[in-house]
Amino acid sequence: MxxxxxxxxxxTAPAIRAEHELRYRMAGPLILxxxxxxxxxxxxxxAAAAALGDARPANAVLVDIEAPVVALAAHELGMPEAVQLAxxxxxxxxxxxxxxxxxxxxxxxxxxxxxxxxxxxxxxPLLEWMGTLARERGATFAISxxxxxxxxxxxxxxxxxxxEGAFEExxxxxxxxHTLLRQVAIAGSALVEWDVQPVQHELGVEAGGEGTVxxxxxxxxxxRHGDLWRGALATQTDMLEQRRWERERESNVLLxxxxxxxxxxxxxxxxxxxxxQREELRGHTxxxxxxxxxxxxxxxxxxxxxxxxxxxxxxxxxxxxxxxxSSHSTEPVEPPA
Amino acid sequence: xxxxxxxxxxxxxxxxxxxxxxxxQLSRIEGWDVTLVLVREQEGPSWHGYEHLxxxxxxxxxxxxxxxxxxxxxxxxxxxxxxFELSAERxxxxxxSLEDRFYRHDEAEQLGAGLTLDLPVVFITEARWIADTLADxxxxxxxxxxxxxxxxxxxxxxxRAPINAAQPLRVLIEGSPSAWFxxxxxxxxxxxxxxxxxxxxxxxxxxxxxxxxxxxxxxxxLSHREMADLYERTDVVLKLSSVEGMFGPPLEGFHxxxxxxxxxxxxxxxxxxxxxxxxxxxxxxxxxTARQLDLLARDRELLxxxxxxxxxxxxxxxxxxxxxQFMAGALLAIHRExxxxxxxxxxxxxxxxxxxxxxxxxHLRERMDFARRALRYERPLxxxxxxxxxxxxxxxxxxxxxxxxxRPLRPLTRRARRLLS
Numbered sequence: 001m002x003x004x005x006x007x008x009x010x011x012t013a014p015a016i017r018a019e020h021e022l023r024y025r026m027a028g029p030l031i032l033x034x035x036x037x038x039x040x041x042x043x044x045x046x047a048a049a050a051a052l053g054d055a056r057p058a059n060a061v062l063v064d065i066e067a068p069v070v071a072l073a074a075h076e077l078g079m080p081e082a083v084q085l086a087x088x089x090x091x092x093x094x095x096x097x098x099x100x101x102x103x104x105x106x107x108x109x110x111x112x113x114x115x116x117x118x119x120x121x122x123x124x125p126l127l128e129w130m131g132t133l134a135r136e137r138g139a140t141f142a143i144s145x146x147x148x149x150x151x152x153x154x155x156x157x158x159x160x161x162x163x164e165g166a167f168e169e170x171x172x173x174x175x176x177x178h179t180l181l182r183q184v185a186i187a188g189s190a191l192v193e194w195d196v197q198p199v200q201h202e203l204g205v206e207a208g209g210e211g212t213v214x215x216x217x218x219x220x221x222x223x224r225h226g227d228l229w230r231g232a233l234a235t236q237t238d239m240l241e242q243r244r245w246e247r248e249r250e251s252n253v254l255l256x257x258x259x260x261x262x263x264x265x266x267x268x269x270x271x272x273x274x275x276x277q278r279e280e281l282r283g284h285t286x287x288x289x290x291x292x293x294x295x296x297x298x299x300x301x302x303x304x305x306x307x308x309x310x311x312x313x314x315x316x317x318x319x320x321x322x323x324x325x326s327s328h329s330t331e332p333v334e335p336p337a
Numbered sequence: 338x339x340x341x342x343x344x345x346x347x348x349x350x351x352x353x354x355x356x357x358x359x360x361x362q363l364s365r366i367e368g369w370d371v372t373l374v375l376v377r378e379q380e381g382p383s384w385h386g387y388e389h390l391x392x393x394x395x396x397x398x399x400x401x402x403x404x405x406x407x408x409x410x411x412x413x414x415x416x417x418x419x420x421f422e423l424s425a426e427r428x429x430x431x432x433x434s435l436e437d438r439f440y441r442h443d444e445a446e447q448l449g450a451g452l453t454l455d456l457p458v459v460f461i462t463e464a465r466w467i468a469d470t471l472a473d474x475x476x477x478x479x480x481x482x483x484x485x486x487x488x489x490x491x492x493x494x495x496x497r498a499p500i501n502a503a504q505p506l507r508v509l510i511e512g513s514p515s516a517w518f519x520x521x522x523x524x525x526x527x528x529x530x531x532x533x534x535x536x537x538x539x540x541x542x543x544x545x546x547x548x549x550x551x552x553x554x555x556x557x558x559l560s561h562r563e564m565a566d567l568y569e570r571t572d573v574v575l576k577l578s579s580v581e582g583m584f585g586p587p588l589e590g591f592h593x594x595x596x597x598x599x600x601x602x603x604x605x606x607x608x609x610x611x612x613x614x615x616x617x618x619x620x621x622x623x624x625x626t627a628r629q630l631d632l633l634a635r636d637r638e639l640l641x642x643x644x645x646x647x648x649x650x651x652x653x654x655x656x657x658x659x660x661x662q663f664m665a666g667a668l669l670a671i672h673r674e675x676x677x678x679x680x681x682x683x684x685x686x687x688x689x690x691x692x693x694x695x696x697x698x699x700h701l702r703e704r705m706d707f708a709r710r711a712l713r714y715e716r717p718l719x720x721x722x723x724x725x726x727x728x729x730x731x732x733x734x735x736x737x738x739x740x741x742x743x744r745p746l747r748p749l750t751r752r753a754r755r756l757l758s
Contacts (some may be wrong), residue, residue, distance in 0.1 A: 018541055067685075083551075122658075123662060124366070124665050124666060126661045127666050128666075128669060131670075131673075148653045149650070149653035149654075154652055159654065160656075160659045161653045161654065161655050161656075161659065162653075163650070163653055164657075165465065165484055165607060166484070166655060168465060168468075168482055168662045169482045169483060170663070172468075172480070172482045172667075172691065173666045173667065173670060174479050175661070203481060
């Protein structure tokens with residue numbers, strides 16, 4: 001079972017956090033280049049804060065769909081002065097608000113937009129806005145999308161599907177001058193001293209080449225698209241957190257499976273009861289049919305209309321009306337047979 | 338944004354369906370006005386299958402001539418004849434295949450279709466192989482890529498691929514038998530050469546062109562909904578086409594849990610991965626195709642593996658909604674950029690025209706040479722026919738006794754006639 005936790009938090013699996021942090025590290029030279037930084041889909045700012053270390057840009061516009069999340073990002077980044085905007089990036093009016101915020105700042109903006117496009121029901125307004133900002137304000141953009149096609153996992157939060165093919169469609173809409181990168185997964189391990197004192201290892205890793213499958217696809221465009229940092233990031237896995245996360249998932253799966261089994265059993269029991277009751281009903285119907293036949297036989301012998309026929313009902317309702325009329329009388333009346 | 342898509346007609350076909358779907362999606366965007374311009378004179382109503390297009394305008398060529406558009410888009414080589422007649426700020430060409438390949442080498446349309454790629458237009462195309470080819474042919478012309486989406490409501494991916502553990506392999510053959518490049522009859526012959534039990538369904542809108550073929554079921558024409566149901570009851574979609582643009586049917590089958598056996602036709606590389614979600618068979622190798630189908634019929638683990646991965650591939654394929662966002666982005670970009678210079682592609686156009694004229698001259702020379710040789714036989718025969726002996730012989734042809742006497746000579750005369758022709 002997949003964990004569709006789409007925001008990066010301190011509890012997110014280390015590999016996913018490293019992926020996200022690496023993207024902000026890649027954009028670091030742009031973000032710290034002097035112009036205002038716009039982070040579209042900033043989330044709670046955990047990855048950006050980790051990637052930028054102690055450095056911060058002079059001006060920032062943090063944007064996400066939920067206002068509390070934006071506030072959290074400003075807090076995490078230690079930038080309470082940052083412009084905080086809750087925006088729907090599919091809405092041109094909301095995108096206009098970002099423009100207005102940028103008017104207060106000097107310099108060429110840098111816009112990061114990581115793992116956002118796939119969450120939008122329509123990305124056309126965002127693309128148009130990006131193009132306009134690039135042309136009119138000399139903005140540089142760094143965007144990323146996941147390579148959904150490789151795993152073909154149906155993520156309920158992803159409203160559009162991305163792959164090398166879809167990225168190629170996007171690329172052809174970008175200005176001719178752009179940088180494309182593939183982000184690939186790496187795995188590793190390290191040896192540490194017994195006393196668990198932290199050590200700094202210099203890692204060498206070969207990544208890329210034929211047959212490389214990207215986990216994410218990255219594009220940058222605008223005047224400074226070539227300034228992206230290229231590198232790899234390895235972080236120590238927090239085994240305790242990972243164990244917690246995986247066990248939680250496993251136990252949740254087991255629980256869900258057990259609940260599903262119980263529900264299934266309950267449904268089967270209900271179905272058995274329905275079958276039994278249907279049989280019972282069938283038996284009762286047969287008994288009633290026998291009784292009805294017997295009563296009809298008696299009625300025929302007595303020369304009375306057969307119960308259930310129109311004649312009998314009419315007689316019965318007539319008698320009931322008579323009975324109602326005579327209820328005003330103090331004399332007791334024999335009910336009709 | 339006022340856009341005109343030029344189509345020959347609205348007859349139900351793959352290419353027109355793609356254009357209509359884009360037009361429908363674009364017309365839903367606020368501020369977009371989309372018109373389908375029918376450039377060919379319509380012989381009768383051609384709306385079958387497209388009845389519910391509430392936001393779309395449909396105009397004849399004559400009606401459209403009095404309108405003004407931001408972007409006019411040709412969608413088939415013949416529609417380019419009208420492209421520059423319309424009043425439009427920008428002209429684009431939505432290339433769904435290299436359409437000259439639809440014609441044989443001695444058909445004039447082959448040259449015409451090829452020449453339209455030299456026009457001063459911006460290209461939009463639906464497959465990467467076409468984009469790459471256009472980049473080679475016309476490095477001067479911008480080219481946007483908009484892959485076809487899939488109607489996820491009709492061909493919504495199944496939860497999981499259905500399992501066929503023991504029933505005969507269910508093979509679906511689809512395509513127009515009258516289109517030579519679809520090789521529908523080859524596909525039917527390939528399944529006939531199978532050794533394992535199978536159930537063959539042929540989907541065909543033109544029974545006459547199909548002729549007498551051996552199949553368990555022949556159905557069609559079918560609506561998209563009916564096709565989706567049929568794909569769901571299919572294990573393998575068999576396509577042996579030699580020309581395709583984006584190659585939609587196997588992908589639709591993928592969505593409904595079917596795998597495919599296909600030739601390495603252009604367009605397959607967008608989503609078919611041999612041994613992962615489908616099988617590639619060699620060109621003109623009907624026996625090899627039959628053996629691959631036999632393998633799938635025998636090895637149900639492999640069959641289900643391919644079907645499962647085919648379904649996974651389908652999940653990541655974009656919907657029409659996503660695809661048309663790229664189309665909108667491309668049209669906005671085309672409108673923003675200056676119109677292609679009229680001289681663009683002129684050199685290429687003239688070079689192609691020259692090549693075409695030379696090829697045409699070659700064909701004419703061959704035919705004249707043949708006619709001269711035929712005349713050599715024709716003249717003495719004509720003289721003989723007009724002579725009294727010849728006329729007497731001609732008169733004898735009607736005689737019953739002569740007919741009976743000449744019967745043993747028939748194979749000889751037949752062969753002589755064939756030689757002369």
